[in-house]
Amino acid sequence: MKLTVSRLYKYRDTLIRFRQIGMVRVFSDDLAEDMNTSATQVRKDFSLFGISGNKKGGYQIHRLIIQLDRLLGKDKTHFVIIVGAGNLGKALMNYGGFEEEGFKVVAVFDNDPRKISRKGKIPVLPVQGLERFIKARELDLGIIAVPYFAAQEVAGRMTAAGIKGILNFAPVSLKVPGDCFVSNINVQLELETVSYFAKIMKENKKHSQQKKAL
Amino acid sequence: MKLTVSRLYKYRDTLIRFRQIGMVRVFSDDLAEDMNTSATQVRKDFSLFGISGNKKGGYQIHRLIIQLDRLLGKDKTHFVIIVGAGNLGKALMNYGGFEEEGFKVVAVFDNDPRKISRKGKIPVLPVQGLERFIKARELDLGIIAVPYFAAQEVAGRMTAAGIKGILNFAPVSLKVPGDCFVSNINVQLELETVSYFAKIMKENKKHSQQKKAL
DNA sequence: ATCATTTTGTGATTCTTTTCACAATAAATC
């Protein structure tokens, strides 16, 4: 389910690129190839969400995007706050890609007075005002970009104020109430995992060379 | 397998925090709780990699960390390059967490002459020299932090030069040879997924309130 | 109009991951 949803977003991405280069229709095959998956997977995902195409004719890109947009909530702007205006928080804040995808970062919060600034395009505010801000605007989405030891506290405050979805960059598992969804991006962990499998790749190569040599 | 490995790295993280606060032994329960998983999962993961503890006595943290270190290659320093010295590439480059975890960023590459600089702690070099650099140092690990339209080209050059593991931040699926492992961090996608499920959380709440009201 | 071809949509199957259930055993208690 989670995996299907995230693939649906990726299909949409791919479809938008396809449309940009002038394509009008796609087959499940085309999507699969672009995304390194199988055509069956694509069709099963669509089928699960009641999306259908034409036998032999494939899918009309434009129509498909509209359907996905509605399904995935891409027809609205989503407002987001970031807590932590450090190295990473600032990179996220200045990243243009979010707005293009319908996410608007409305404010960043930090507990270091030196980081506070109401001047920029996106204000950086004292974290004291976090709850009030979230409640006043009925925000649902928050990004955590504080050090690991502060992450749980921030998550607690966010959820208490009504946040229902958290994207967490701190390398710890957050405890949140059952009505809040958390996704973790743990960069170190990903790099570690890559390094583990890179090593295996090298060893396999050695083995297969040994095999060849026999 | 992939999931087990990434959990092993997380167990290690947790164990190191536990050791820092003076703990000497843990039970599968403790690890599970800290990581939001089940005790059975922990033990099964360990069992899969031949790690064992004492019945009733649990696991000795120090010993366990040593075992994991060896298993996960944390007893060596891993050298990494980053391609793309933009917004994100710079944040990664300045991030202290990698070195702490045994990863050393040896160089960053960019194709924009204005980004080049040999002055800093980590040099930013012209991307022309990428292959030569990788080959000369027999590097295995690369991070891609270039725009989506440049990512495939960079991946191709990396793998051709011998890179065996790629951490990719560009929101596209890379085509790489079978002897290279890729892990994708797609921040937009994660945020989209969070927003999808956050919406569901809200709707569920409405429903359960309706149910209560009946 | 008929036939061959292409592509979808999905039930059945296989594969993977997680959870369950419980025997084995080390430590603590009586």
Next chain:
DNA sequence: GATTTATTGTGAAAAGAATCACAAAATGAT
């Protein structure tokens, strides 16, 4: 030293995700 208790380790079962296999339908060719 026997008994109770806590905890591990793992085969078996369940749940979840991906793949297979093929019928159904749309299109194009003859």
